[in-house]
Each structure stands twice: as structure tokens, then as C-alpha cells.
Amino acid sequence: MALSTGIIGLPTVGKTTLFNLLTKSQAQTSNFFSGKASTNFKLAPIPDERIDYLTDLYNPKKTTYAQIEVTDVPGLVKGASQGEGIGNEFLNSVRKVSALVHVVRAFENPEVLHVDGSIDVMRDVETINMELLFADLAMVETRIDRILNNKKKKKESAEELRLLEKCRSVLEEEKMLNQLELDDEEWQQLKHLEFLTLKPMILVVNVDEVQLEGGNYPGKDELKNYAKENGIPLLEICARAEVEIGELDEEDRAMFMEELGIDEPGIDRLAKVIYDYLGLISFLTAGPDEVRAWTIRKGSTAKEAGGKIHSDIERGFIRAEVVSFNDLKECGSMSKAKEMGLVRLEGKDYIVQDGDIIQFRFNV
Numbered sequence: 366m367a368l369s370t371g372i373i374g375l376p377t378v379g380k381t382t383l384f385n386l387l388t389k390s391q392a393q394t395s396n397f398f399s400g401k402a403s404t405n406f407k408l409a410p411i412p413d414e415r416i417d418y419l420t421d422l423y424n425p426k427k428t429t430y431a432q433i434e435v436t437d438v439p440g441l442v443k444g445a446s447q448g449e450g451i452g453n454e455f456l457n458s459v460r461k462v463s464a465l466v467h468v469v470r471a472f473e474n475p476e477v478l479h480v481d482g483s484i485d486v487m488r489d490v491e492t493i494n495m496e497l498l499f500a501d502l503a504m505v506e507t508r509i510d511r512i513l514n515n516k517k518k519k520k521e522s523a524e525e526l527r528l529l530e531k532c533r534s535v536l537e538e539e540k541m542l543n544q545l546e547l548d549d550e551e552w553q554q555l556k557h558l559e560f561l562t563l564k565p566m567i568l569v570v571n572v573d574e575v576q577l578e579g580g581n582y583p584g585k586d587e588l589k590n591y592a593k594e595n596g597i598p599l600l601e602i603c604a605r606a607e608v609e610i611g612e613l614d615e616e617d618r619a620m621f622m623e624e625l626g627i628d629e630p631g632i633d634r635l636a637k638v639i640y641d642y643l644g645l646i647s648f649l650t651a652g653p654d655e656v657r658a659w660t661i662r663k664g665s666t667a668k669e670a671g672g673k674i675h676s677d678i679e680r681g682f683i684r685a686e687v688v689s690f691n692d693l694k695e696c697g698s699m700s701k702a703k704e705m706g707l708v709r710l711e712g713k714d715y716i717v718q719d720g721d722i723i724q725f726r727f728n729v
Contacts, residue, residue, distance in 0.1 A: 368660075369434035370567075370639050371462035375489055376480050378470040379571040379604040381405070384437035386607050386632040404458045405437040411640050411658070412633040415649060415690045415720055419656040422698075431647045431658040433639060436462055463643055464565040466635070467493055471582035472573035472605075486570060486584040487591065494541070497561040502536040504558060505529050525554055536562075565642055568592055568599045569635060577603040578626055598638050602631035646719035649690065650674070651699075661717060668713035671725045681729035685711045690720035 372380045385391060388407035410430040420428045438458040459465065469489045470479065481488070509529050512522045528551055535545045541562035547555075568588070576582040582601075592599040603625070610618055610630050622628065640660075647658040648670050659673050667687075672679030688699070688708045696702040717723070 368463045368643050368645065369436060369461070370464045370466055370643070371436040371438060371459040372466045372468060373438060373459060373493060374468035375470070375492065377477050378468045378489070379472075380468045381437050382604040382608065383466075383468060383569065383571075383602070383632070383635070384435060386604065386611060387435050387636055404439065407435055408432040409435045409636055411636050411647070413647065413658055415647075416656055416658055418690075418694060419649065419651045419722075423651055423653055423656055425651075425653055425656045427655040427657075429655060429657040431640065431645075431660045433636075433643070433645075433660075459561060459564075460559045462564065464567065464639065465561075466567045466569055466639065468569045468571055469588075471570050471576055471584070471601075472603075474573075484583060486582070486588050490568070490588070490591065494562075495539070498536055498539065498541060501542060501560050501562050502533065504560075505533050505536065508558065509533065521554075528555055532560075566595075566597050567635075567638060567642060568597050570599070570601045571604050572601050574603055574606050574625065577601065577606065578624075598642060600631065600635055600638060602635060607632050646717070648717050648719075648721045648723050650724070651722055663719075665717050666713060667711050667715040667717055667723070667725075670717045670723065671727065674725070677729045678725045678727045681727040682713050683726040683728055685715060686724040686726065687711050687715070688722050689718065690722055693722055 372384050374380050384405055384407070387409040389410070390405070390407050410432055413430055416428060416430055436458055467490065469486045471484060471486055473484060481492075509526065512526050512529075515522065528547065531545060531547070532542060532555070535542060542560050543563050570582065570585075570588065572582050589599060591597075606621075606625060607630060610621060611632075613621060622630070644663050645660050646663050646665075647660060650657050650659065659670065661670050661673055667685040668679055668682045671682050671685070686708060687710075688702050692705075692707040693699065693702050696705055696707065699708070702708050
């Protein structure tokens with residue numbers, strides 16, 4: 366599934382560290398504003414306790430978690446929309462992603478200078494927002510010029526021009542395009558432009574250990590209100606502590622997390638929030654050969670889910686044998702779940718639920 370997320374933010378806020386944690390990578394990080402000039406792409410596994418449980422139950426030859434593609438782009442600076450810094454590469458990299466994770470910095474560290482010389486989470490959010498907005502405005506103006514200068518005027522172009530004028534008006538008021546009210550058909554006509562200010566956003570505040578334990582950092586209340594008003598998920602993660610958590614064995618990890626007052630690594634929470642925010646769920650298949658999470662969109666039918674495994678299953682779909690993960694876990698085995706009448710036969714139009722364990726019957 367070509368759904369992906371882009372990690373964005375100013376230089377030295379911890380973007381690449383989060384990318385490495387999400388994707389289990391070793392991409393180079395930098396303490397300096399020049400930073401890296403290249404974009405990193407990699408798949409990130411989505412942690413799933415259900416897959417862990419089924420792996421213990423079936424002891425399969427292979428275990429496969431759900432995955433999303435993550436893009437880590439060069440640090441953005443003020444003026445990136447006009448090509449400052451590595452702005453053009455940044456903008457090209459994030460045009461294609463399905464959602465944005467904006468990392469803002471709350472931690473203080475004299476060895477890692479902030480690009481603006483001080484810590485201010487709301488200022489940083491506004492800096493990035495304005496760059497996204499200016500980039501969309503520049504694209505709208507380029508597209509308008511192209512339509513006006515095209516000698517072959519088409520009916521579709523006239524309608525697109527009308528919609529682009531609306532977009533320009535909103536952007537010139539320094540408002541994001543997600544505040545523009547258009548109907549589905551109108552948005553469809555603009556879909557090819559891949560506007561940045563329409564993309565779903567997740568905010569991640571990179572805090573230090575003291576801020577994490579104390580549950581506070583400068584600008585927290587203002588940022589929380591901003592996120593709430595705009596319907597943006599907000600997570601607080603200490604990237605430095607997450608690196609340590611990842612290096613510890615299970616026993617030490619549990620103790621360290623208890624000291625920090627967290628019951629799940631922040632990076633696991635972030636991966637799950639991204640997955641959910643993209644409108645994705647997992648159905649599961651389990652057996653001695655493989656335990657696997659399959660990624661589908663919320664609202665997918667059993668027949669569509671079968672096609673995710675193989676087109677033959679979708680084409681020759683007969684029935685889906687379904688049991689919810691919670692029911693299976695409660696019973697302790699598939700045979701017990703069947704005995705209790707908890708395994709159901711569902712037809713092609715059944716809407717698959719997150720955590721359904723499915724075996725497909727098909728005939729080609």
C-alpha cells in the first residue's frame with residue numbers, strides 16, 4: 366500500500382532520530398544547521414501486541430508486521446518555499462506523502478543550537494505552517510499562469526481556474542487550504558496538485574527527560590490549545606530516551622520506562638497514531654507458516670481484503686472464516702473458539718474490523 370508519511374520540521378529538532386527509531390535505521394543525524402541534504406525513505410513496522418501474541422501461539426516460520434513508508438526530509442528553514450536552504454528538495458519530497466509528522470523542539474541543549482537561537486514551540490509551528498502555505502500559493506499562481514497562457518482554452522480549465530482563484534484567495538489570507546470549503550467533486554478536480562496544507566498533520570514535541578517526567582515544557586498549554594482547535598493529534602516524545610530504551614534488554618527497558626512514567630515507548634505510540642490517522646486497519650492471518658498483519662483501509666469488505674493477499678482470492682471469493690482477536694485470545698486456541706461458536710462465516714460484503722483473524726475460502 367503506497368500510503369506514506371513525511372517527517373518535517375526545522376533543523377536540529379530530532380527528525381532523523383525519530384526516523385531512525387521508527388524504521389530501525391541508522392541514517393546520519395547532525396547537530397548543525399547545514400545538516401543533511403538528502404531525503405531518507407524506509408518502511409516502518411507498526412508494533413502490534415496481537416501479532417506478538419499470535420506468534421507465541423503458533424510459533425510460525427515467519428512473522429510479518431504491518432508497515433508504512435516514512436520519508437525523512439532535510440530540515441526546513443525560513444524561506445524554503447522560495448528555495449532557501451534545501452527548500453525545493455524538501456517540498457518535492459513531501460508532495461507525495463499522505464500525512465505529515467511535524468517535529469517541534471522543546472528540549473534545551475547548548476551543544477545542539479536551535480536555528481532561531483531559542484526554544485519556542487509555537488513560533489516553530491508557525492514557521493513551518495507558513496512555508497507550507499507559501500509553497501502552495503506559489504504552485505497555485507504557477508498553475509493559474511499556465512492556464513491563462515494556454516492558447517487552447519478548455520471547459521475543464523475554466524472550472525479549475527475558478528477553483529484555483531478560490532484557493533489563492535484563502536492562501537493570501539494566510540489560511541491553510543483545509544479551511545477552504547469545497548465539495549468532493551471540486552476537490553477531485555484539484556487532486557493532481559497535491560497541496561501541502563491539505564495533508565493530515567500530526568504534531569510531535571521532542572522533550573527532554575526532565576520535561577517528560579514532569580509533564581511540562583515551555584509553551585505546552587498554547588500548543589495543546591492549537592492542536593485541539595485544529596483537530597491535530599499531539600504527542601510528547603523524548604527522542605533521546607527512546608534511543609536508550611531501544612538499546613536496553615527487556616528487564617532494564619521496563620525499569621527505565623517505569624522511571625520515566627511511561628507504559629509504552631513513545632515511538633510505538635507514534636507509529637500507531639500515524640497508521641490510524643491514515644485511516645488504516647489491520648486484519649490478521651495466522652498459522653504455522655506465517656503470522657501476518659495485512660494493511661487495508663477502514664471500511665474495506667471481506668472480498669477486498671482477500672484481494673490484498675492475492676487477486677485470485679478476490680476473484681474467486683466464496684466465504685471468509687472470521688474470528689475477532691479478542692475472542693481468540695480469550696479462548697486460547699482456534700479450536701476452542703470454534704467450539705464456543707465464535708468463528709463466523711461471512712460473505713463478500715462483510716466490513717472487516719481491525720484485528721479480525723481471517724481465513725478465506727475461494728475457488729478459481
